[in-house]
Amino acid sequence: MARNPLKDTLAVVGVGSTAYGRDLKRSRLSLGLEAATKAITDAGLDRNDIDGLCGSGMDPLAVGGAGFLSLQGALGIDRMTWVKNGWLGSCFVYAAEAVFAGLCDCALVVQVSVRGVDMSRGAARDPIRRRAGELGSGFGGVGPGDDFARRWVHSGEPYAAWMRRYMHDFGATKDVFGRIAVNNRMHASRNPNAAHRIPITMDDYHDSRMIWDPMQLLDMDYPVDCGEAVVITTADRARDLPHKPVLIHAMSLGGFRVGEFYENSPSWTENSSWVSLQGVWARSDLTINDLDLFFPYDGYTINAVALTEAAGFCKPGEASELFESSWDDDAQILRLNGHTLLHTHGGGLSQGRAGGFNFYTEAVRQLRGTEGERQAPDARATLICAGSSFFHDPAAVILRA
Amino acid sequence: MTTVSDEDVFAAFPTVPIDHDNLEHYRGLLSQRLLVNRCSACGMWIYPHRPMCPRCWSWDVAPTEVSGEGSVFMFTLIHQERDPNAPTSEPTVVAAIELAEQEGLRYLSQIVNCPLDAIALDMPVRLVWVERNGRPAPAFEPTGRS
Numbered sequence: 001m002a003r004n005p006l007k008d009t010l011a012v013v014g015v016g017s018t019a020y021g022r023d024l025k026r027s028r029l030s031l032g033l034e035a036a037t038k039a040i041t042d043a044g045l046d047r048n049d050i051d052g053l054c055g056s057g058m059d060p061l062a063v064g065g066a067g068f069l070s071l072q073g074a075l076g077i078d079r080m081t082w083v084k085n086g087w088l089g090s091c092f093v094y095a096a097e098a099v100f101a102g103l104c105d106c107a108l109v110v111q112v113s114v115r116g117v118d119m120s121r122g123a124a125r126d127p128i129r130r131r132a133g134e135l136g137s138g139f140g141g142v143g144p145g146d147d148f149a150r151r152w153v154h155s156g157e158p159y160a161a162w163m164r165r166y167m168h169d170f171g172a173t174k175d176v177f178g179r180i181a182v183n184n185r186m187h188a189s190r191n192p193n194a195a196h197r198i199p200i201t202m203d204d205y206h207d208s209r210m211i212w213d214p215m216q217l218l219d220m221d222y223p224v225d226c227g228e229a230v231v232i233t234t235a236d237r238a239r240d241l242p243h244k245p246v247l248i249h250a251m252s253l254g255g256f257r258v259g260e261f262y263e264n265s266p267s268w269t270e271n272s273s274w275v276s277l278q279g280v281w282a283r284s285d286l287t288i289n290d291l292d293l294f295f296p297y298d299g300y301t302i303n304a305v306a307l308t309e310a311a312g313f314c315k316p317g318e319a320s321e322l323f324e325s326s327w328d329d330d331a332q333i334l335r336l337n338g339h340t341l342l343h344t345h346g347g348g349l350s351q352g353r354a355g356g357f358n359f360y361t362e363a364v365r366q367l368r369g370t371e372g373e374r375q376a377p378d379a380r381a382t383l384i385c386a387g388s389s390f391f392h393d394p395a396a397v398i399l400r401a
Numbered sequence: 402m403t404t405v406s407d408e409d410v411f412a413a414f415p416t417v418p419i420d421h422d423n424l425e426h427y428r429g430l431l432s433q434r435l436l437v438n439r440c441s442a443c444g445m446w447i448y449p450h451r452p453m454c455p456r457c458w459s460w461d462v463a464p465t466e467v468s469g470e471g472s473v474f475m476f477t478l479i480h481q482e483r484d485p486n487a488p489t490s491e492p493t494v495v496a497a498i499e500l501a502e503q504e505g506l507r508y509l510s511q512i513v514n515c516p517l518d519a520i521a522l523d524m525p526v527r528l529v530w531v532e533r534n535g536r537p538a539p540a541f542e543p544t545g546r547s
Binding site (some may be wrong): 117118121122124125152153157158160161162164165168209210211212213214215257258259260261263264266 | 448449455474475476477478479480481483484485492495496497504505507509522
């Protein structure tokens with residue numbers, strides 16, 4: 001076991017989400033403000049109780065957009081003792097650390113995702129989105145290269161190449177990726193706030209447009225405009241707040257010897273995602289059989305396959321057999337080992353791309369038990385791997401009710 | 402061989418973040434030499450380009466020409482580019498080539514002189530130079546051996 005002094009001492013007490021849509025005609029700040037105000041209200045807190053803030057963005061000190069400076073000013077919150085920007089799943093970990101360390105008591109994390117020029121050719125023709133892409137750092141801007149390397153954007157095209165390598169090395173077919181796509185869409189079909197709600201079949205998956213062979217359209221998350229926010233405080237303080245506290249049980253980030261980039265991982269199992277999963281299990285009292293819900297990052301279907309294996313649901317390269325034996329043919333969804341549900345909201349593939357932050361808000365709602373017809377029965381523990389790439393800042397977080 | 406000035410290197414690669422650690426690599430490309438940083442102390446090839454050996458921590462790192470022999474570690478065929486104005490007709494191949502010098506030493510490049518449907522993982526390839534945007538660019542072609 002590794003040291004884990006923060007175990008069950010922190011809680012998520014507020015969540016807020018905007019609508020998910022292809023073109024909401026709103027600024028990043030507007031989306032962030034709606035999610036933020038909803039999360040603070042949901043937590044039953046006054047805005048001036050919020051004394052820590054993580055805004056949206058890869059640049060920790062960036063100004064504008066839905067960064068912490070704009071958000072604090074626009075929310076009219078008097079003072080903060082901890083501020084930064086963050087992205088993907090790791091921003092949640094940073095905010096929890098800050099509360100645990102005492103740099104703040106109530107941390108608000110706001111994450112905005114928009115349909116960017118690098119995710120959609122339609123977006124690249126929209127003058128407002130194009131201007132944002134020219135002036136802001138594009139999502140895919142990690143490690144830009146020359147004109148040729150720009151066709152292998154981090155993150156993106158390399159995952160397509162890994163799909164072929166995976167199938168070659170383990171004798172898998174595209175079905176292993178298709179199961180994730182169908183599972184997520186079937187859950188999304190029951191989620192009123194999902195952008196993609198029309199059910200799909202495995203045939204639809206296989207027939208979808210080829211983008212980066214062998215990656216097809218339905219292997220890719222769905223670019224949308226959306227905002228998500230959570231409020232994190234201490235478990236002690238959470239007991240006096242309106243909702244059932246959702247406790248942060250264990251967390252881990254991950255880094256691997258190689259550093260950057262995708263093509264440099266020595267093998268399928270030697271990259272930062274696997275490190276983050278080993279790290280979180282080394283800090284947890286729970287085991288994989290305790291998981292009622294599992295949220296493996298699904299920026300591309302291959303991420304979810306990799307994280308399912310890295311989490312230990314099966315051995316490396318054996319996700320095909322696991323998914324086949326775990327497939328609920330009536331519901332067209334996965335029940336790993338007969339019970340663990342994946343992406344009850346539809347994930348990035350079908351609710352819409354939120355950089356994985358919708359995993360946290362969905363997990364909290366399910367662990368509170370407030371989701372009515374969508375409610376996973378008796379959900380008590382979940383593992384979230386949000387924004388877990390093959391090299392940069394994967395985050396693995398176990399939440400429990 | 403004429404010397405390529407720093408200014409010429411920066412002008413030839415206007416969008417690349419060039420710094421002290423990779424300048425010689427890009428200078429080499431302009432004279433058709435594929436240079437990869439190598440540790441002079443322990444012999445490790447260091448890519449992405451870094452100034453210190455990650456194995457032995459030596460700072461004695463020298464850009465060194467590789468043999469050009471390698472194999473296809475992985476590749477994708479780009480059917481649809483991100484640029485909305487780019488044509489979508491013929492797919493473009495982008496490949497990570499595992500260079501023969503060291504396991505896991507992979508260089509991002511293109512594959513030429515090979516039909517798209519004949520490209521296979523682990524296929525042996527060798528370095529050739531093509532012209533792209535008016536300058537030499539490294540590419541790889543099948544050796545014909547299996």
